[in-house]
Amino acid sequence: MYLKLLSAVIVFGAWEIAGRIPVSYAFPTFIESMVALAQMTFDGTLFTAYGETLRPLIIGVAISAFIGIAMGLWIGLSNWFDWLFSPIFIVMQAAPLAALIPLLVMAYGIGLTSKVFVICIMAMPVIVLNTASAVRNTPSSIKEMARSFMGSDLEILLKIIIPAASPVIFSGLRLGVSAGFIGAILAELKITPTGVGDIITFSRSIADYPSMYAAIFSIILLAVLFLNLLERLENLLFEGNNRGYVSD
Amino acid sequence: MRIFFSKGTTVVMSQTKGAFAKADPLSGENAVTAHKISKSYGDVEALKNLTLEFPRGQLTSLLGPSGCGKTTLLKIIAGLLDPTSGEVKVNGKTVTGPGPDRAFVFQDFALLPWASVIRNVAFGLELRGMAKSEREAIAAKYIRDVGLAGFEKSYPHELSGGMRQRVGLARALAVDAQVLLMDEPFSAVDEQTRRKFQEDLLSLVQNENKTFIFVTHSIEEAVYVSDQIAILLPRPSRVHEIIRPGGFREKGVDNIRRDPEYLDIVDEIWASLRSYVE
Ligand SMILES: Nc1ncnc2c1ncn2[C@@H]1O[C@H](COP(=O)(O)OP(=O)(O)OP(=O)(O)O)[C@@H](O)[C@H]1O
Ligand SMILES: [Mg+2]
Numbered sequence: 001m002y003l004k005l006l007s008a009v010i011v012f013g014a015w016e017i018a019g020r021i022p023v024s025y026a027f028p029t030f031i032e033s034m035v036a037l038a039q040m041t042f043d044g045t046l047f048t049a050y051g052e053t054l055r056p057l058i059i060g061v062a063i064s065a066f067i068g069i070a071m072g073l074w075i076g077l078s079n080w081f082d083w084l085f086s087p088i089f090i091v092m093q094a095a096p097l098a099a100l101i102p103l104l105v106m107a108y109g110i111g112l113t114s115k116v117f118v119i120c121i122m123a124m125p126v127i128v129l130n131t132a133s134a135v136r137n138t139p140s141s142i143k144e145m146a147r148s149f150m151g152s153d154l155e156i157l158l159k160i161i162i163p164a165a166s167p168v169i170f171s172g173l174r175l176g177v178s179a180g181f182i183g184a185i186l187a188e189l190k191i192t193p194t195g196v197g198d199i200i201t202f203s204r205s206i207a208d209y210p211s212m213y214a215a216i217f218s219i220i221l222l223a224v225l226f227l228n229l230l231e232r233l234e235n236l237l238f239e240g241n242n243r244g245y246v247s248d
Numbered sequence: 249m250r251i252f253f254s255k256g257t258t259v260v261m262s263q264t265k266g267a268f269a270k271a272d273p274l275s276g277e278n279a280v281t282a283h284k285i286s287k288s289y290g291d292v293e294a295l296k297n298l299t300l301e302f303p304r305g306q307l308t309s310l311l312g313p314s315g316c317g318k319t320t321l322l323k324i325i326a327g328l329l330d331p332t333s334g335e336v337k338v339n340g341k342t343v344t345g346p347g348p349d350r351a352f353v354f355q356d357f358a359l360l361p362w363a364s365v366i367r368n369v370a371f372g373l374e375l376r377g378m379a380k381s382e383r384e385a386i387a388a389k390y391i392r393d394v395g396l397a398g399f400e401k402s403y404p405h406e407l408s409g410g411m412r413q414r415v416g417l418a419r420a421l422a423v424d425a426q427v428l429l430m431d432e433p434f435s436a437v438d439e440q441t442r443r444k445f446q447e448d449l450l451s452l453v454q455n456e457n458k459t460f461i462f463v464t465h466s467i468e469e470a471v472y473v474s475d476q477i478a479i480l481l482p483r484p485s486r487v488h489e490i491i492r493p494g495g496f497r498e499k500g501v502d503n504i505r506r507d508p509e510y511l512d513i514v515d516e517i518w519a520s521l522r523s524y525v526e
Contacts, residue, residue: 144328145354147328148352150346150348150376164362
């Protein structure tokens, strides 16, 4: 905890110093940015912006998480599904998203759907691929153990495979959520400037750099908070996960 | 020739060359019979025409060089693997899969790392659908029996190898199966713990009316704990010899290792295995 605080102080301190030198006239100091952040928070701009940004983000991340984990489990359990679907997600992960955005806009317009798509393309592959490889790597000896004590296939999935895979599934979720945040901003910058993306584009166009950095800072802060929340959820669902592992 | 053998009375030692070829008319005496089992993994023929009987209430060891198919046989009996041909009967019923009459003790313990000791021990009962309070009461009893009282809330990574294997043993005992299948259960623990385990196993065989099938690499261990030793030869594996150590058992655990008969049998087994170990 203190370590986290210390590293935050160091990073912000460096930012402040870099802003004062200044590294570039377009680089505000930490304090200027925080003032801008406070201003935007109090006049409500930030809240309306996040109302706009969070909608596709939450929908996209939720879809990616549910479908991604389900697909990942399936791919991990069945060789046939692996053969059929894995390549799609591998291609999706490697695809240059910026090049795909015009296609998405052409197909789905500039509304919510396209933005949700962008977020899903960013977030889903890593969730699917992590889940699938975690499932495939479940230690066979504990699966065999459950089978020898007459566990059904469903029980083996719920009581062995998912708990065993959960640390890697959650690390996939964390990566997926971070990618989803990037996707949300990317969508707002590339499709139509709305929400936080709008603040960034607009304040840059009028050279209000503190506001621009404040917006960027706030989205990073939100992402970090969200990831912490995810960690809480993991500890709540799988309390044994933070207990360390038997190494043999 | 068939020799009757019962604990606590005069014990006859015999060597039966080859396997019992014919079905045993007195199969009620045998908790488990394996009849003409063959198992191939692709081109690798692990077991070939293996026939072996496991007398009820006794401990039978499977002894043989590495890779000769001991684990394979044990898993076939457990119903975890299907034989290529042949059949296994447990209490007269043909094995088609895992059943409540058998419990497995794994060489690598196979504990759930995310579950506490008590949940691990109760896990077999959990899979059988027993209510939580009931199964934890039973698990707590077996945890005490294996000497782990006070560690109920610990996690496997906080235990030593020997303690983890006690958890594995308690889990197998908790489901109260008639047949216990143990795959080199003591191979991952140190020598002192191992000796203690061997003594405990002897009293377990005495006190519980269960049939034990025990895989081991160690000749001394096999002779020490077994009522019957089946010596398997390398692939494709058959039963080479069945040995029934006996008389020295009554002289008390402390004297077994010095008993001339014990030493003779150890020597004899080594003599017949030596040629296969280069
Ligand atoms: N899943 C498998 N696929 C292919 N071959 C296998 C498989 N499992 C075992 N074998 C082969 O079958 C033979 C018997 O294996 P098994 O594990 O039963 O031997 P073991 O007697 O238990 O050996 P050890 O004493 O070393 O544990 C070995 O030669 C091994 O190569
Ligand atoms: Mg083995």
